Amino acid sequence: MVVGSVALDSVFTPFGETADALGGSAVHFSVAGSLLSKVKVVGVIGSDYPVKELERLASRGIDWSGVERVDGESFRWKGKYSYDLQSRETLETRLGVFATFRPKLPESWRDTPYLFLGNIDPELQLSVLEQVRRPKLVVCDTMNYWIQGKRPELMKLLERVDVLLVNDGEARELSGNWNIHKAGRWILERGPKLVVIKQGEYGALLMDPSRTFYVPAYPLEEVFDPTGAGDAFAGGFMGYLARVDSVAPEQMRRAMVYGSAMGSFAVEGFDIRGFDGVDFDAVQRRVKAFVDLTHVPAAEPLP
């Protein structure tokens, strides 16, 4: 289950642009996650949302019945990437119906074992968490906006989640540490048992108090649109764990690889089109390629 935004994105990159395309953390998460597991979505859309598009996606195993449809405008985000896709500028954010969103879980969803709290107001994340009974794993995302504007609520949330999944800039801002390993340790001392730090084209780290695991990014010669890659990562990470129904450390490492694989598909196309034609077998092939990417052959003891 994911709670997050179901949005309409307009994105400008050096390689093209989209207007009012399917986007939002819950959408990117679901498209990736549904390749591995059933996904339930909690969110809100306005009366202008292209519901047909969501219905089309439902056939992949995404249950949208937790998405309220209310009068008003859907959440819209407009952003522009730099020439090297290393940074982006938000041109416009229109909250629309999201401004008054109060997530309410269908009764039967309150026993969901795997919960992803997408990047929304920490108060809403907390309210969803409170509606769920004894989940096996709670993972949450956040962003600079909440780190700056809702730090006390965010810190309260951190005490109650198992994994914080953020990018390197967010980890630095949250902790006040430039060094990413110090930043990770700072976070681990605030509640989460694990922290995942995404580093974009440089891959992602999984840290627990005693060990670090690293997955590089997939070597891509063409990246079209980084939007949603982090949420796709989360979808792969959670989708894998839900599928194997385990939170064992070795499964966490494999979940990181599935997350990275999903992130690599996401950036290969605009909006959710990076997943066009991607099926379970394609995911498995990419996971295998990821494993090969860092495989160190065993060797005889040195002479």
Next chain:
Amino acid sequence: MVVGSVALDSVFTPFGETADALGGSAVHFSVAGSLLSKVKVVGVIGSDYPVKELERLASRGIDWSGVERVDGESFRWKGKYSYDLQSRETLETRLGVFATFRPKLPESWRDTPYLFLGNIDPELQLSVLEQVRRPKLVVCDTMNYWIQGKRPELMKLLERVDVLLVNDGEARELSGNWNIHKAGRWILERGPKLVVIKQGEYGALLMDPSRTFYVPAYPLEEVFDPTGAGDAFAGGFMGYLARVDSVAPEQMRRAMVYGSAMGSFAVEGFDIRGFDGVDFDAVQRRVKAFVDLTHVPAAEPLP
């Protein structure tokens, strides 16, 4: 065998500074490489060089007899790092006796099987290469200064080396491609069979025309001085291959890990002091930690 600079470095970082400390590509290479193999050095020093320091290092298995001592001032470099150690500024470069250096190999060194051409004028790198008979492996480094000022000579050199070992900025500048994988492919089409691209705190890539191998950087909470990390990497890479006397693809991957291990020691101290107390066993332990860092546990087929 390495040809490169034997210099005196003055380095300013947010964590401290050095003045006229042991430095230069050949020195950093040798200190790391000698933990794995005997190292022979070709270079030049002025009459002001602290020869005692070199003699002290000789006990590690570094043969300095190919380093000419001539009247004049030794090569000096002065640089300052940014607060985050991500970039550095050259404050002063004084070539001294290096300006008129014409490397000449002792006759008995002309059969050296493993040759590292450190970051010096491509014309000098070529002249050394021409003095060596049928080496098993030639690896070379370069830098922006030569990419800009001696491109034709550098391109001629590339046709004749097995491995180019550069950092990401150099790969981008040399190839004119921002994307690092495109940059690597461009280089592979110019002669080298392999290219190693170092990405500082993000690790290093090994590319051949069909596969990419990735080693992350070691998770360090404190980095003191990045100077020489790339040369230490080269020392570990070449030292390992010389020790196992193999250029097989699986050994290349392991050599990358040894290179990364040496790079991680190098940044833990100023000048060559990151290697204080580091012995063969410490190297082996760090290599093991590197292997664990990316180890993906095998799993049952997915349900």
